[in-house]
Amino acid sequence: xxxxxxxxxxxxxxxxxxxxxxxxxxxxxxxxxxxxxxxxxxxxxxxxxxxxxxxxxxxxxxxxxxxxxxxxxxxxxxxxxxxxxxxxxxxxxxxxxxxxxxxxxxxxxxxxxxxxxxxxxxxxxxxxxxxxxxxxxxxxxxxxxxxxxxxxxxxxxxxxxxxxxxxxxxxxxxxxxxxxxxxxxxxxxxxxxxxxxxxxxxxxxxxxxxxxxxxxxxxxxxxxxxxxxxxxxxxxxxxxxxxxxxxxxxxxxxxxxxxxxxxxxxxxxxxxxxxxxxxxxxxxx
Amino acid sequence: xxxxxxxxxxxxxxxxxxxxxxxxxxxxxxxxxxxxxxxxxxxxxxxxxxxxxxxxxxxxxxxxxxxxxxxxxxxxxxxxxxxxxxxxxxxxxxxxxxxxxxxxxxxxxxxxxxxxxxxxxxxxxxxxxxxxxxxxxxxxxxxxxxxxxxxxxxxxxxxxxxxxxxxxxxxxxxxxxxxxxxxxxxxxxxxxxxxxxxxxxxxxxxxxxxxxxxxxxxxxxxxxxxxxxxxxxxxxxxxxxxxxxxxxxxxxxxxxxxxxxxxxxxxxxxxxxxxxxxxxxxxxxxxxxxx
Numbered sequence: 001x002x003x004x005x006x007x008x009x010x011x012x013x014x015x016x017x018x019x020x021x022x023x024x025x026x027x028x029x030x031x032x033x034x035x036x037x038x039x040x041x042x043x044x045x046x047x048x049x050x051x052x053x054x055x056x057x058x059x060x061x062x063x064x065x066x067x068x069x070x071x072x073x074x075x076x077x078x079x080x081x082x083x084x085x086x087x088x089x090x091x092x093x094x095x096x097x098x099x100x101x102x103x104x105x106x107x108x109x110x111x112x113x114x115x116x117x118x119x120x121x122x123x124x125x126x127x128x129x130x131x132x133x134x135x136x137x138x139x140x141x142x143x144x145x146x147x148x149x150x151x152x153x154x155x156x157x158x159x160x161x162x163x164x165x166x167x168x169x170x171x172x173x174x175x176x177x178x179x180x181x182x183x184x185x186x187x188x189x190x191x192x193x194x195x196x197x198x199x200x201x202x203x204x205x206x207x208x209x210x211x212x213x214x215x216x217x218x219x220x221x222x223x224x225x226x227x228x229x230x231x232x233x234x235x236x237x238x239x240x241x242x243x244x245x246x247x248x249x250x251x252x253x254x255x256x257x258x259x260x261x262x263x264x265x266x267x268x269x270x271x272x273x274x275x276x277x278x279x280x281x282x283x284x285x
Numbered sequence: 286x287x288x289x290x291x292x293x294x295x296x297x298x299x300x301x302x303x304x305x306x307x308x309x310x311x312x313x314x315x316x317x318x319x320x321x322x323x324x325x326x327x328x329x330x331x332x333x334x335x336x337x338x339x340x341x342x343x344x345x346x347x348x349x350x351x352x353x354x355x356x357x358x359x360x361x362x363x364x365x366x367x368x369x370x371x372x373x374x375x376x377x378x379x380x381x382x383x384x385x386x387x388x389x390x391x392x393x394x395x396x397x398x399x400x401x402x403x404x405x406x407x408x409x410x411x412x413x414x415x416x417x418x419x420x421x422x423x424x425x426x427x428x429x430x431x432x433x434x435x436x437x438x439x440x441x442x443x444x445x446x447x448x449x450x451x452x453x454x455x456x457x458x459x460x461x462x463x464x465x466x467x468x469x470x471x472x473x474x475x476x477x478x479x480x481x482x483x484x485x486x487x488x489x490x491x492x493x494x495x496x497x498x499x500x501x502x503x504x505x506x507x508x509x510x511x512x513x514x515x516x517x518x519x520x521x522x523x524x525x526x527x528x529x530x531x532x533x534x535x536x537x538x539x540x541x542x543x544x545x546x547x548x549x550x551x552x553x554x555x556x557x558x559x560x561x562x563x564x565x566x567x568x569x570x571x572x573x574x575x576x
Contacts, residue, residue: 042461043431143326171377171458173325173488175529199461202491202534239463244491244534247554252561265534269541272561276542276568 006162006193007031007054011063014049023049025217026063031195033161036188038204038225039197041214042239047197048089050214051164054195055084068161082111085155089167091147092140100126100142100150101135107158122157129153129183145176152183162193169200181207205229205243205263213238226263287356288450288482289313289336294350296331296340305331307506309350313484315449318476320493321486323503324529329486330377332503333454336484337372338365354450370399373448377455379435382442383427388419391427392442399446413445417471433464440468444475450482451475457487466492491533494518495552504528519550 012027024046031037039047052058053065056072056079065072068083088094097103101119104126108118126132129149134142139150148168155163165184169177177200184207188194198204204211204225211228213221221234228234230246242250245268249258256275260267291311297304306328313319321329334340338360341348352360354371376382385391389410396406414420417437422430427438436456443451451472457465469492475481487493494500494514502510502517502525510521517525518536525532535557536550543564551557 042463043433145325171455171488173323173529174526174531175324177531178529201462202489202531239461241462241466244554244557245538248535248538248557248561251554251558255562255565265537265541268534269538272538272542276561276565 003032003034005030005066006033006035006068007195008066009050009053009063010065012050012053012060012065013062014053014058014060016049021217023217024053027217027219029212029219029222031193033193034188034191035210036184036194036208037196037210037212038208039195039212039214040199040201040204040238040240042199045214045238046217047214048166049217051086051166051195051197054080054162054164055086056080057086078110081107081160082158083160084162084164085158085160086164087151087155087166087168089170091144091151094151094154095139095147098138099135100131100137100139103139103150104154104157106154111158122153125153125157129156130179144171145173145179148172148176148180149183156187160192162195163187164195164197166197167199168196169198169203177203199240201229201240201243205246206265209261213240215239226261229263286315287312288315288317288354289484290353290356291332291335292351292353294335294352295348296335297347298331299345299347301346304506305346306335309503309506309508311501311508311511313450313482315355315482316476316480317499318472318483318497319485319499319501320490320497321484321501321503322488322490322530325488327503328506329503330454331506333374333452333484333486335360336450336452337374338363338368339374366398369395370446370448372450372452373443373446375436375440375443375451375453375456377458379432379439379459380428382439383435386426387424388427388430388438388441389414389423391438392445395442395446409445409447413441416444416474417441418467432459433461433467436460436464436468437471440471447479448481450484453483453485455486455488457489457492469493469496472496489531491531494533494536502528502530514552515550518552522550 009027009029012024013022014024015022041047054067056075056077059073067080072080095103097106101122104122105118131149168180184194209225211225212219213228213234215238220237221228229242230250235242243263245263249262258271262268262271291309294306294309295304296306323329334344335352341361342365383391385394392410392413393406396409414423419437422434427435457468472483473496476483500514500517501508510517522532522536522540535554539550551560
């Protein structure tokens with residue numbers, strides 16, 4: 001199925017005011033409609049700076065960024081925000097309203113929806129996020145996981161084409177991460193494009209297939225999760241660590257020809273079972 | 286010597302109707318490295334606050350039982366500042382801990398409060414900057430640092446006071462993997478060099494598991510599991526996964542492959558690889574003997 005390029009970045013250079021160094025140095029990137037992509041790299045690699053270009057908070061000094069065909073230099077954040085929903089790393093930097101319902105309705109009111117319709121839509125989303133019991137609660141009294149889901153709800157509510165999640169797993173326990181992954185998978189299955197900015201290699205290994213790696217303001221690798229996360233060279237340059245199962249695969253590659261996405265536990269286990277029980281799949285040493 | 290003894294501790298915040306901690310008893314020996322984990326909201330942070338005295342002195346509520354440091358100091362009888370050179374605390378969010386205009390001053394602040402003389406203060410600041418590898422940050426303002434750098438400064442400021450017990454509440458939550466590994470390596474070094482007792486709260490277990498003496502799991506305000514990492518994962522890996530604890534993937538894979546834990550549960554990828562090669566050898570041998 002041919003899909004259109006929903007984000008197009010060409011030779012993007014960006015420098016923060018008064019900074020000496022370029023934060024982004026010639027980024028080229030195409031993201032297709034409906035893709036689920038992880039952008040990885042250490043703190044300071046330029047991940048957040050890059051995604052802030054997607055809704056026009058930052059504008060390129062050189063090169064261009066096109067989102068849904070719109071050149072971000074020619075459009076305001078308010079215009080671009082309808083297409084790109086950005087969920088920040090720290091919910092406390094994003095939430096401000098006095099109730100969960102108000103918070104969720106905020107964008108809709110800005111888009112000029114009438115109150116009744118906005119409230120109905122907000123409640124739908126809050127129900128999906130498991131927050132319906134909290135509509136009259138202050139967002140600040142929610143737990144970390146709930147706050148995170150609220151910030152996602154307040155973006156999903158206006159149904160943007162592209163959802164960008166900046167470090168969504170930080171401070172989340174495994175159960176919350178699993179829940180987050182389910183939300184991501186569901187939204188993605190509706191055809192939305194999702195970009196997850198993260199350095200959580202285990203999360204990416206478990207849930208995401210396509211990976212972009214950044215380091216020092218550049219993209220240094222892009223491709224299949226199994227190839228990228230098991231490539232010691234790339235991981236080293238990006239100051240990331242391979243996921244545990246990736247390290248095992250690397251150490252056993254002389255013995256076993258792993259098939260499929262072996263970073264997923266069931267597939268990993270299946271590969272090993274097959275190897276233990278017969279020799280068909282084993283390489284000659 | 287017991288560095289820490291928590292006896293039948295209950296705590297309920299004044300704003301809440303349920304117990305945040307229920308009947309928690311825990312003993313930690315001097316020099317021990319203990320990992321506390323459990324799902325969000327289980328009471329881990331509350332437990333940390335009970336160790337350094339923020340509970341019951343700062344956070345109000347109903348408090349039963351006791352926390353005793355070094356077999357004689359009852360935490361509820363001493364203000365947190367009196368405990369500052371006994372228990373050092375590093376929080377989840379370094380921004381909430383840092384407030385001075387330079388890193389050097391940030392580190393010196395706690396030392397001033399301890400009443401140290403100038404020379405001692407200077408030498409401790411130098412020592413800790415070097416120990417954590419952050420000499421280059423000394424003149425920077427904490428707020429202009431990255432999250433990882435900020436957390437290192439927060440740890441440095443606490444370590445400079447040379448506490449006997451270090452309590453860290455998710456210190457690596459905001460860090461990228463290499464910075465997290467840096468911090469964990471620093472903890473190992475501190476433990477070796479200073480024989481410091483470490484109680485660390487974390488969600489992610491893969492990096493810490495091979496290093497800690499004991500894992501304590503809290504759920505709904507009470508300790509449900511406690512033991513060496515190998516014991517805990519051999520017995521409870523699936524239960525942990527269910528309640529929302531991220532069990533290292535190699536432990537889960539091991540549980541899937543071998544029903545009965547005859548050999549020890551591997552804690553690292555390297556150990557897992559050895560177990561697999563060994564298992565294959567055994568399998569081949571048994572097949573040959575059949576032929």
